[in-house]
Amino acid sequence: MPSIDAGRMIADLRRLRTFGEYKTGVHRPTYSPEDVAARHWVAERMAEAGLTPVIDGIGNVIGRSPVDGPRLLIGSHSESQNHAGWLDGALGVVYGLEVARAVHSDADGAGLAVDVVSFADEEGHYGAFTGSRSLCGLLDDAEIDGLANRSDGTPLRAALERAGFAGRAREQIEPARYKGFLEAHIEQGDYLERANLRLGIVTSIVAIWQYRIQVEGEQNHAGTTRMAVRKDAGLALVRLAAAIDRRFPEVAGERTVWTTGRITLEPGAPSIIPGRAEMLFQFRDADPDRLVLLKRTLEQLVEEADVAGPCRCRLDVVSRSVPKLMDARFQDALEEAAERHAPAAHMRMPSAAGHDAQILARRMPAGMLFVPSIGGISHHWREDTREEDIVLGCQVMATAAVTILRS
Numbered sequence: 092m093p094s095i096d097a098g099r100m101i102a103d104l105r106r107l108r109t110f111g112e113y114k115t116g117v118h119r120p121t122y123s124p125e126d127v128a129a130r131h132w133v134a135e136r137m138a139e140a141g142l143t144p145v146i147d148g149i150g151n152v153i154g155r156s157p158v159d160g161p162r163l164l165i166g167s168h169s170e171s172q173n174h175a176g177w178l179d180g181a182l183g184v185v186y187g188l189e190v191a192r193a194v195h196s197d198a199d200g201a202g203l204a205v206d207v208v209s210f211a212d213e214e215g216h217y218g219a220f221t222g223s224r225s226l227c228g229l230l231d232d233a234e235i236d237g238l239a240n241r242s243d244g245t246p247l248r249a250a251l252e253r254a255g256f257a258g259r260a261r262e263q264i265e266p267a268r269y270k271g272f273l274e275a276h277i278e279q280g281d282y283l284e285r286a287n288l289r290l291g292i293v294t295s296i297v298a299i300w301q302y303r304i305q306v307e308g309e310q311n312h313a314g315t316t317r318m319a320v321r322k323d324a325g326l327a328l329v330r331l332a333a334a335i336d337r338r339f340p341e342v343a344g345e346r347t348v349w350t351t352g353r354i355t356l357e358p359g360a361p362s363i364i365p366g367r368a369e370m371l372f373q374f375r376d377a378d379p380d381r382l383v384l385l386k387r388t389l390e391q392l393v394e395e396a397d398v399a400g401p402c403r404c405r406l407d408v409v410s411r412s413v414p415k416l417m418d419a420r421f422q423d424a425l426e427e428a429a430e431r432h433a434p435a436a437h438m439r440m441p442s443a444a445g446h447d448a449q450i451l452a453r454r455m456p457a458g459m460l461f462v463p464s465i466g467g468i469s470h471h472w473r474e475d476t477r478e479e480d481i482v483l484g485c486q487v488m489a490t491a492a493v494t495i496l497r498s
């Protein structure tokens with residue numbers, strides 16, 4: 092069994108935090124100077140670990156093992172959300188590095204190959220899973236041409252140029268060469284902490300179904316229009332939102348979540364009755380049957396509101412993903428390793444957040460391991476995980492990696 096070097100791994104994590112350090116977290120958006128510097132540092136660490144690193148045309152950093160044997164890809168993303176935590180993504184990249192070093196220097200690891208990856212833009216500053224989709228052949232040049240930074244509008248092509256990645260080939264994964272992909276990540280919620288557990292074996296990554304609800308009323312004077320004849324689109328929409336929140340608990344699963352991300356009223360002035368209202372709504376679950384039930388319920392509620400009047404209500408699908416199952420054998424290997432290093436301190440659980448593993452799962456078997464987030468805090472500079480849990484998670488990844496590679 093390969094033993095990780097906890098001191099070396101923690102030192103790497105801390106070093107990675109210095110790129111774009113912000114309070115106790117980091118501000119390292121995709122292709123920012125800090126992100127680019129961090130990617131070059133990751134590539135250097137890969138080379139020091141005996142891997143052959145490449146930073147490709149989309150900014151993915153891939154370190155390939157020279158060993159010619161069963162091969163596993165391990166990693167995550169190294170950019171961060173704006174003014175966010177130091178572990179989101181970075182943890183999985185550094186685990187990859189450490190597992191590669193531990194496996195390659197261990198007698199048990201002879202003949203086994205661990206490749207390491209740091210994907211670009213998982214956090215979606217430009218696209219959605221831009222780097223992992225590129226590696227999996229799910230991102231074409233036309234889409235890259237159309238993408239721009241969500242905050243400042245910089246075209247992706249210009250950002251790649253400035254980062255020094257333009258003109259480089261985009262690496263493609265060869266699924267046949269791999270046993271699969273492993274990703275470790277902070278949980279980003281508080282299920283593990285509340286259960287007093289230290290490791291989560293991910294069973295599936297939830298689907299996200301997004302909708303736009305539009306209400307058509309009649310714009311009019313806020314003083315002279317009698318209440319009885321008004322068609323207030325804003326009021327109708329808020330009533331509908333309240334109805335959803337009342338009905339959904341009756342059809343929701345244990346972990347179903349739903350969110351009203353945005354409500355806009357038009358024209359949005361204090362003395363005008365809103366003539367139009369729009370709401371962006373999403374729900375998440377890992378169970379396909381549950382998703383359909385939630386969808387039917389939403390359709391029904393919108394129809395009821397439409398029929399009741401006096402405003403017209405319409406529901407449009409924005410996007411619907413499918414739950415991505417993690418490989419059953421990978422789950423077993425992770426669970427077995429978790430039980431070995433932390434008996435009874437682990438559980439199987441779905442991931443409520445999206446991760447690069449859901450993209451890789453379209454090409455090869457994939458597995459994910461969670462470590463607890465203190466207070467369930469994430470996408471915030473205060474995000475953290477207890478050091479003993481960080482160390483434990485890395486050791487479990489190394490043990491599981493060898494089991495998977497030997498299987």
Ligand SMILES: [Zn+2]
Nearest residue numbers: 179180213276
């Ligand atoms: Zn992440």
